[in-house]
Amino acid sequence: MKQEDALSLLQPYVDGELDAATSLELERYVMGDAIARAQLARLRSLSSALRAAADYHVAPASLRSGILSGTRGAAAPPKGSTRHVPAHWLRSVGIGVAAAAFASIATVALLGPTQQDLTEHDIFAAHARATVSDRLIDVASSDQHTVKPWLSARLGFSPPVPDLSGRGFELAGGRIDVVGGQRVAVIVYRRRQHMIDVLVRPAREETPSAKSRDGFNLNHFTQNGMSFWLISDLNANELGDLARLLVASAGP
Amino acid sequence: MSENDRRFQDAVLPHLDAAYNLARWLTGNDHDARDVVQDACLRAYRSIGQLRGASARPWLLAIVRNACFSWLRANRPTEVAGSLDDTERAGSTAREDTSPGPETLALENLDRKVLNDAIAALPAPYREVLILRELEELSYHDIANVTGAPVGTVMSRLSRGRRLLAQSFQVVLSHVESGGRR
Numbered sequence: 513m514k515q516e517d518a519l520s521l522l523q524p525y526v527d528g529e530l531d532a533a534t535s536l537e538l539e540r541y542v543m544g545d546a547i548a549r550a551q552l553a554r555l556r557s558l559s560s561a562l563r564a565a566a567d568y569h570v571a572p573a574s575l576r577s578g579i580l581s582g583t584r585g586a587a588a589p590p591k592g593s594t595r596h597v598p599a600h601w602l603r604s605v606g607i608g609v610a611a612a613a614f615a616s617i618a619t620v621a622l623l624g625p626t627q628q629d630l631t632e633h634d635i636f637a638a639h640a641r642a643t644v645s646d647r648l649i650d651v652a653s654s655d656q657h658t659v660k661p662w663l664s665a666r667l668g669f670s671p672p673v674p675d676l677s678g679r680g681f682e683l684a685g686g687r688i689d690v691v692g693g694q695r696v697a698v699i700v701y702r703r704r705q706h707m708i709d710v711l712v713r714p715a716r717e718e719t720p721s722a723k724s725r726d727g728f729n730l731n732h733f734t735q736n737g738m739s740f741w742l743i744s745d746l747n748a749n750e751l752g753d754l755a756r757l758l759v760a761s762a763g764p
Numbered sequence: 765m766s767e768n769d770r771r772f773q774d775a776v777l778p779h780l781d782a783a784y785n786l787a788r789w790l791t792g793n794d795h796d797a798r799d800v801v802q803d804a805c806l807r808a809y810r811s812i813g814q815l816r817g818a819s820a821r822p823w824l825l826a827i828v829r830n831a832c833f834s835w836l837r838a839n840r841p842t843e844v845a846g847s848l849d850d851t852e853r854a855g856s857t858a859r860e861d862t863s864p865g866p867e868t869l870a871l872e873n874l875d876r877k878v879l880n881d882a883i884a885a886l887p888a889p890y891r892e893v894l895i896l897r898e899l900e901e902l903s904y905h906d907i908a909n910v911t912g913a914p915v916g917t918v919m920s921r922l923s924r925g926r927r928l929l930a931q932s933f934q935v936v937l938s939h940v941e942s943g944g945r946r
Contacts, residue, residue: 524919562899566895569788640778705781726778727779727821
């Protein structure tokens with residue numbers, strides 16, 4: 513590989529846009545070239561500084577609910593704006609999140625889905641519902657000793673709630689949700705601006721899987737008699753990292 | 765509830781944070797970001813039928829992005845006019861600058877505010893690709909779809925945007941250093 517080529521490949525490499533073979537070739541080249549190595553280090557530190565410290569502006573709850581429910585009082589900007597979303601449109605959109613979830617489940621059921629399809633659909637729906645309604649967390653705490661008893665007290669089982677803050681996954685809290693007509697524990701972790709739902713219930717035999725839909729990634733496995741589903745808009749690689757940490761912390 | 769209402773809620777609303785974040789970074793303030801996102805969501809709702817199979821996130825972000833640029837052209841014409849000429853003339857700038865510089869920038873020591881101000885000071889076309897890449901983690905392909913620019917242009921804007929940022933930090937850092945020595 514020529515230096516010129518290597519330098520032009522550094523950015524796509526850092527951005528995860530190179531195929532595995534080219535990445536390997538570039539990594540080998542970089543080991544022997546100080547200039548390329550320095551460039552790579554700069555690109556990486558810039559990228560991680562941006563991810564760590566750039567502000568992520570979350571949509572205000574009033575905007576979200578304004579779009580959903582058409583509550584103009586809450587949704588209207590303070591003053592001076594002439595662009596209001598028509599109230600009739602907002603009403604038609606806001607007829608009911610629950611009804612939407614029910615309708616889509618009913619649609620899937622008509623097509624004769626497998627049990628796993630249904631479960632996954634419920635999980636995507638649960639995550640979407642929670643995100644839309646800003647109700648990701650019922651018990652907000654970064655302390656595993658607060659979240660775990662709160663969940664256990666409301667369920668017939670005690671889900672594992674490991675502290676993974678040392679590994680880049682901050683505990684944000686927990687909630688109870690319903691999947692396949694059954695109550696499940698949802699442990700919520702945060703990585704950068706991404707929220708990750710970890711749904712846990714006593715295991716049935718299921719095969720591990722990972723998939724994505726509409727920009728959300730899903731990772732599923734069973735461990736020690738518990739089924740885990742991880743769902744987030746976090747990228748699939750890092751979601752996989754969390755899955756491995758959970759497996760490791762749950763023991764053999 | 766109509767099929768369109770359901771699709772809008774399922775596909776679009778989960779990406780509202782991403783939409784707002786992009787609009788907030790492009791307009792530079794909460795009030796206008798909110799207006800632009802509301803406007804864009806109405807457009808997304810009306811054209812939800814076009815979403816067939818496509819991934820909702822880049823689709824929504826493209827609508828928001830176009831709404832932002834319309835807003836910029838109307839309200840901050842200097843931000844969009846001219847700023848691009850330099851870039852596109854510089855063309856593929858991937859190897860134009862291999863200036864030595866420090867082995868790694870001392871970015872850990874950089875103040876959060878300095879970093880955010882530096883991003884906000886970038887011309888909009890560089891700012892948007894950096895936000896889409898680093899904060900929304902979109903692929904080059906998706907960024908190209910959102911911005912309506914070819915992948916090659918996305919790459920050169922990313923490269924130039926990063927270089928501009930790095931330069932502004934070095935300026936800040938050398939100020940700090942020389943200040944310290946005095």
